[in-house]
Amino acid sequence: MSLGHQLKLRTQWWLILVAASVMVVVLTMDHTMLRLDNAVYDRLLQLGAASPGQSVLLVEIDDESIARIGRWPWNRAIHAALIDRIKAGQPRAIAYDVLFTEPGDPVTDAALGASIAAAGPIFLPMLPPMPTPAGAAAAPVLPIEPVREAATGIGYATIDPDPDGVVRSAQVGAGPGGQAQHLMALTARAALGQQDHPSSMPVGARLIPFGAAGRHWSEVSAAAVLAGQVPPELLRDRVVLVGATATGLGSRYPTPTGRVMSGLEIEANLLQALMGHSLIRPASLPARLALGLLPLVVLMIGLGPWRRAPALVVFLVCAATVIAVTALCLLASGLWLWLPPGAALAGLAVAYPLWGWRQLAVIEQFMRAQLLRLEQEPSLLPRVSLRGSAKRGVAGTIALLHAAIARNREMRHFAADRLDQLPDATVVADLAGRIVLANAAAHRLFAGFGLAIEPGATRAQDLLAAVRLVGSGNPVPFPLYADEPATHEVQRDQAHFYLVGIAPQTQADGQRAGWIMRLVDISEAKAAQRQRDDVVQLLTHDMRSPQASILAVLETASPDRIAPVEASAIRHYAERTLRLADGFVQLARAEYLEYTLEEVDLGDMLIDAIDDLWPQSHAKRIEIVTHGDEQMLVLGERSLLTRALVNVIGNAIKYSPDGTRITCTLTREVRADGITWGLCAIADQGCGMDADLRSRMFERFARGPVGLGPKTSGAGLGLSFVHTVMVRHHGVIGCETEPGQGTTFTLALPIKG
Template sequence: MNLRRRLLIEWALIALFGTLAVILATHWRGTSAFDNLVYDQLSSISRPKPDNKILLINIDEASLARVGKWPWNRNIHAQLIDKLASAGPRTILLDVLMSEASSAADDRALVEAMQKSGAVYLPLNFHSPGSDGKAYDTEYPLSVLDAAAKGVGHVNITFDNDGIVRRINLCFDSGERSWPHLAELIYRNGAAPSPAFAGLARCSQHLLLPYAPRDSYSEISFVDAHEGRIPDQLVKGRDIIIGATAAGMGDNYPAPFSDGGVVSGSEIMANVVAALRRDDFIASAPVWQISLFSLLPMWLLMLGFLRWQPRTALIVSLCLIATVLVAGMVALSASIWFPPGAALIGIILVYPLWGWRRLQAMSAFMQSELGELEREGEIVPLALNPDRGSDLVGRQSAALGSAIDHLRDLRRFVSDSLEHLPDPMFVTDMVGTVTMANHRIEDYLGPKLKGTALKSLLDRIVAPMHRRSVDEYLRAIEREPTGDHQPFVRFVSPDGSHFVMRSAPVVNDLDVHVGQIHYLADISALAQAESDREEALQLLSHDMRSPQSAIIALLPTVPDKDVSRRIEGHARRTIALAQDFVDVARMGESPFEGTDVLLTNLAHDVTDNFWPLAQERSVRIEVIDDSDSGFVLAEPDSLGRAIANILDNAIKFSPVGGSIQVRTRRIRDVEARMLELTICDEGPGIDPDLLPRLFTRFAARSVPDARIKSSGLGLTYVRAVAERHGGKVWVENGKKGACFHLRLPEAADPIPDPAA
């Protein structure tokens, strides 16, 4: 497995592990202690101002010392309520449980004071677990007091796992009915519910309570208020909360303040009332939003791991931690709480895991690659660092450094080899930019070709008339680097030089096409030789034939007809010799342009042309078709002329009254379907010494008294035609004479036209 694939797999596994860890931490509140600590610190940055319409009257140590041991006579509470009522408070909350009866006179006095005030609220209490399998038992105020109170509500305290009071329930479901919080009743005071209460999704929903600074509410001692040492303007229009603050009365609770300590139940009640008025309770975000908020930074970091360098990943990780905390603070200022613990766990988990797995993968990859280099044997074995005291990665890094040194040497060797090539060479990448060039082409086009666009380079080296063919060749190489296309392209440069370009794909170790290497061969000398050769061929085909034609034209003036006939034969033989030579020389230069030809018909046509000559020598020619009308892909003119050369020889050397058999048949070859044309005569046959080299040039002239007294170019032409058509020709002596065999590939069946 290559390094990239392994890293991607391990990246996916780490991402999956981190996602599961974050989701579990979110749903199971595994980071609640940390989240609470962060909440306490963030909430202490900006606390709301205390509500100056709330007055706390505390049953403190001084009051207990002056009035006496708790519980007090209810008449004392009645006297305080009377004094407060005379000053016109908005509400009076007597935050003291009064569920048991006292003396009738004292109870009656308190009832009368409450009725006279008309603004007194009393708490009720819940005991858990309840009796008879109930979740709660409700402890109501004394019935007469309950009837006299303006409202009764719950004052239950909700503790977090660490025992600190951060949350409040504005509604409590006892199983029998739902009770609003006593602070909610004070807020209403007979009017509409608070927005916070109306927005509750369910009665058990907790709201985070924003605490004002500790001891910031106006407060006086119970004994001072009872003895009249309180001005009426301090009471008028305010909500009065009477509660216990003395240490021994058990109504003090730990609150989320950085300095520690406890706050009284009455101060908690004051904060609840103030929050209801400000409507700034802090709601915890839904679980799905917390999950999304927690997963987002982790996934951002995981995606960054695929592209960032390690240093960038570390910096981004630290920035994400800070961003999570800042985002939590911003959300808290908007009265929404996103616990950051799960998000921080995701970041803190995936960063070291990814670093560890990446280091492990790199170590394994280096070990594998170094071993592979040694096994390939292209460089000398790589020695590990002899210092065994260093760690594995250190030793592998040393070995990798050694391998890099060897590869540098190898690269230098390759560079020097390319530099000293006798022909111009350059390399381009997949976008057509020159990445390497040797000095041969730089001598021709100028230095510093690296970085040059291929199009610009070709503009300078290829003449406009050949530019299209070069571009088509390069496009074919690019489309199919290893496909079946022309092996080279030939062109002329603007200065008249002739070049051949060969291009080959450059592939990496994974067989991925990454560029092309281009070789240029200067064939100007060869082009000049070809030009000279063409002039020689022109001399043979025109300048040598023209005098012979003139001789034939003058023959009618020769009085001796026998001499005239002999001169004409030699002249025409010279013309045929020149034509054979030119045709053989040019046959390899022109492209093959074949068409489907019925071989038997072509044999008939050639035979018909030789009918007068055969009649003159009383030779009978028989054409037999055993090929089932087989077709060959052929050039009719050249193939017909080749058959004519064989048939001409057969007629010349057949005895008077002899016969020639021309037969076509289908041959089932191992590799392909073939058609064979056989021409057999009844002549003396061919000398055995001449048979192996009969189709070479001038073979007949090298053998004295040979059957064929000619230049030897006719049969050379036959062999060239056979090879041009993908076939072969040979000769053998039969019982009566010679048999020439011309075997050609059968034409492929035509593809049917779908529209037909």
């Protein structure tokens, strides 16, 4: 991706992080996510363990009690008797959740007050203040005086459901009176022996830990207590909670446990939590902000431009961490802290798709720009141009991508077809050496070796193991550690030889991408080389030796044994055979010898050639003159270049009349490519050549001229040798001639430096 796109992506990353953080802060401070928070709270609370409330006993004014004792409201003497029965069981404290706010019969009111006074720690409810039309503060409605003065304490017993109607919390702190507390808080403090330490109870709203499906309480009917049917042991050392649960009397509320509970059961859960110090505290604002912002920052770092993990995994891990921290704080013993996860989950849910969308948008822009550049590049294959309307938007990008894929597929097909058309075995390997492409010739070649090429599975090392380097027998080195191509001569057996060429592939940015390997069958060439070597051996030794023996016999034989005419003929043919063999050997050396190049002076070699031919030129009274004695250094094989000059000058002597002149001129010439050449021009005054002979003068066994000059003998290999030597020295030989006008041969070689 380009630097501009990367900068744009990072800028948008910061913008999304800041915007999502602001959203999380706002959602944390208001109640927008309350419904989600409540749903999570209810579900987690149901996962908690349900424990029986052994320290609390419910005395219910239930339908059975109404049926046995009579219609509600009961006479206060019945309440006094019920309190006396409970007191006889020696409970730790009594919470009598029945309102006595209106005066009745003074005698029964006094009797009730006496029973309450004798009951020990007993707590009664009061009504909260009713709002006035003018909005002025009102006082709470307290129990009647005899009851109020006899009670240990008076508190609120109201139950306030949440906006969705579910009871989750209770206000246990100070009420409008400044000192008034919840009835259950007063009862719990008395049961724990903390009447004089009101600060030991929590202040403010607290969540009630209902547990899974609520606790299972010990319950008895008020009628059974009045009838003496409840043993005192059941009441001893328990906190007794008395309240109405009969149909039409007691209120019922939905709870987070998933079931509806009576008000008395809800108060029992609150009382048990107060006694066990297990009320759930709402987390502070800093803690809620930390829960919302930290996972968001982690998510954005994980999703950012430098991410290394899959985006979905990072999102799920962050969301699971939020839920896990919330569950741990809520359910772990001793913590009992409620951290609402709604704002944190909302931040994650917004940031994840938003960042994904922006990433895709930037990537789409980058990919579109690259695809348009690719579309504008010249193609080796014909293609259909996209319409202008098809190049807009995501649909246009998809169309460009489809065209690029099709183009790549066609190029691969084109490359594979062209590779198959190559006559030599060619394979393409990746950096690891695995074969990616192989042409038909490669499949045929290695099938003959018993190896099957499977692209993507076969390795180049396995294929090269089928051959060995000629001479050493070592394996072919692979891969290459240099950037230059390498060529090796290898053999499969004594009859099959190959040239292996290995070249590195590079990408457009210069990075190495793999290897191209080609195997050329040179078995026939090697066989021809062996035959040529045999012929050269034959000519250099096997043919020359008998001819030399013939000449030796002619030299040593008595004149009377061989007639002079026959001896002359035999000598002529033997010498001609030797010249033919020598010319052929020299030509073979010129064509196939590995040259040892050195700096040599062209003028020195010319003088050496003239000196070697002095007997022939002197015999025909031919003068050889030279012009230009400036030193001209060339790179060459001295013996072969000298031999080439000997052949040219020798031909000039051979085809020139007696008493003529041969001129050898050395000059320099700077050509259009800036290279300086050394020229040696050898001009004679002989018979010249016609156009037909000039066109084939460098062919083997070309003889001439015929009919224009003196009759000469030769093998016809001299100029072929000269031409071969010049070509292998990267030089040029030229000829200017006309019949009867003489001939000029010019030998040109590049001057070193």
